[in-house]
Amino acid sequence: MTRELVLGIDFGSASTIAGVLVGSRIELVQDAGDSVIPSVIYVPDRGDSVVGRRAIAHQIAEPSNTIRSVKRLLGLDSSSELVRRFAASTALPLDLTTPRPMFKLRSGAQAPEQVAAAIIGYVRTLAEQRFGVRIRRAVMTMSAGAPPGYRDAIIRASKIAHLELVDLIAEPVAASLALDLHSYPGNRRIIVCDFGGSTFDVSAVVQQGLRFTPVGVGGDHLLGGDDLDDALANTIAGVVYKKTRYDMTREVTRWTELVLRCENVKRQLSVVENTPLAMREAFTADGKRQDLRTVVDRPFAERAWATLMHRVREVIQDLLVRTGWAPEDVDLVGLVGGGSMIPVFQATVASVLPADRIRRADQPELAVAQGATLLTARHSRTSSELPNLVAT
Ligand SMILES: Nc1ncnc2c1ncn2[C@@H]1O[C@H](COP(=O)(O)OP(=O)(O)OP(=O)(O)O)[C@@H](O)[C@H]1O
Ligand SMILES: [Mg+2]
Structure with missing residues (x-):
């Protein structure tokens, strides 16, 4: 492998998406035929870890x-x-007696950086295999409101995965590029709402020609798709408890399964009004294991999410106050992140920001990675037809 490409990576809490620029075309890395690579790792008691789809x-x-x-x-x-x-x-099992949290696995302890490195390294290897080139450098995105230690931690994790981060750019800036705003250079006030797996990030970005500058960030690090899954699972467990006095939250394996099934229900409800939820041997009633079979409709789920949606409103309103922008000052509202496909989320954003200026990315889960990949042009030795974007 003699050629070298720079990888654009959106390392997300739910999924990692990465791409390279081939000319001016974005080519995404595929894991078992899918460009959404779960940020999941299975560490068996013995033997090799398994990352991503598998x-x-x-x-x-x-x-x-x-x-x-x-x-x-x-x-x-x-x-x-x-x-x-x-x-x-x-x-x-997490060890919280050390200054930094550690996963206590039967195969040994692992720091979060090591786990992140395994995921990033897996994605790098997939990219090298797919494109037949060496990859040693990457442009990565990070949440505009990431905690202070995040930058160092992700640089260390990338280093373990044999990647030098040549740029760490704010996710909302990458999202603005994915929305193709650089093709219409003008002066704009942009609000990017990124509803991801673990966080809801809202950012104010100013576009001046080809320059994109974040001027304000807000967000809630306890408000993402995971939290919607938990809230829905808790509500369902509450209904089961009321009927049977059986507490589904107390059994780790069943609770995990219920949460994962609720994630699927949530995804379905973005396209249909109601969807079945089934789980074998979910609870015990009358001394017997019983299956859970129900149909979840949007109003039921939306009631479970009402408090969380209230926080979505508050986070946006708070950012507007801090930036001094009135809703009508905002020229464009960009929605990205997998959670932005949820109808009640869209309606919540439209209740605080001008509905006619909201633009959802075509593939909201991929948008941040697409922006990161566009920005690799700044570090590529091959000539690119892309404009010289300025992102800070
Ligand atoms: N069609 C859909 N409808 C509803 N939710 C969806 C849909 N597709 C994906 N999601 C949810 O979106 C979330 C993942 O979004 P995304 O991939 O943007 O997150 P991430 O970038 O990994 O996380 P973060 O940005 O918080 O680090 C998950 O909670 C997932 O369940
Ligand atoms: Mg994200």
Whole structure:
């Protein structure tokens, strides 16, 4: 391999997406035919770890050997409230007696950076195989409101994965490029709402020609797709408890399965009004294991999410106050992140920002990675037809 390409990476808590520029075309890395690569790793008691699509299959059967949402921990101390919340919501044993949290796996302890490195390294290898080139440098995105230790942690994780980060750019700036705003250079005030797996990030970005500058960030690090899944699972467990006095939240394996099934329900409800939810031997009633079979409709789910949607409104309103922008000052509202496909989320954003200026990325889960990949042009030795974008 003599040629070298620069990889653009959106390392997300739910999924990692990466791409390279071939001329001015974005080519995304594929994992088993899918460009959405789950940020999931399965660490067996013995033998090699499995990352991405193939790790997903182990989540239900072996939740205490399967790590997901590791991004939530990167750069945080064990004493952080966010770490405590993570520990409370996972079947994974975490050691919080050391200054930084550590996963206590039967095969040994692993730091969040090592786990992140395994995912990033896997994506790099997939890219090298697909494009037949050496990849040693990357442009990566990070949440505009990431905790202070995040930058160092992700640089270390990338280094372990044999990648030098030549640029770390704000996710909302990458999203603005994915929305193709650089093709219409003008002066704009942009609000980017990124509803991802673990966080809801809202950013104010000013576009001046080809220059994009974040001027304000807001967000909630306890408000993402994972939290919607938990809220829906809790509501369903509450209904089961009322009828049977059986508490589904107390059994780690079943609770994990219920949360994962709720994630699927959430995705379905973005396209249909109601969807079945089935889970074998979900609870015990009358001394027997019983299956859970129900139909979840949008109003039921939206009631479960009402408090979270209230926070979506508050986060946006708070950012407007801090930037001094009135809703009508905003020229464009960009929606990205997998969660932006949820109808009640879209309606919530439209209740605070001008509905006619909202633009959702065509593929909202891919948008940030597409922007990161466009920005690799600045570091490529091959000539590119792309304009010289300025992103800070
Ligand atoms: N069609 C859909 N409808 C509803 N939710 C969806 C849909 N597709 C994906 N999601 C949810 O979007 C979330 C993942 O979004 P995304 O890939 O943007 O997150 P991420 O970038 O990994 O996370 P973060 O930005 O918080 O680090 C998950 O919670 C997933 O369940
Ligand atoms: Mg994201």
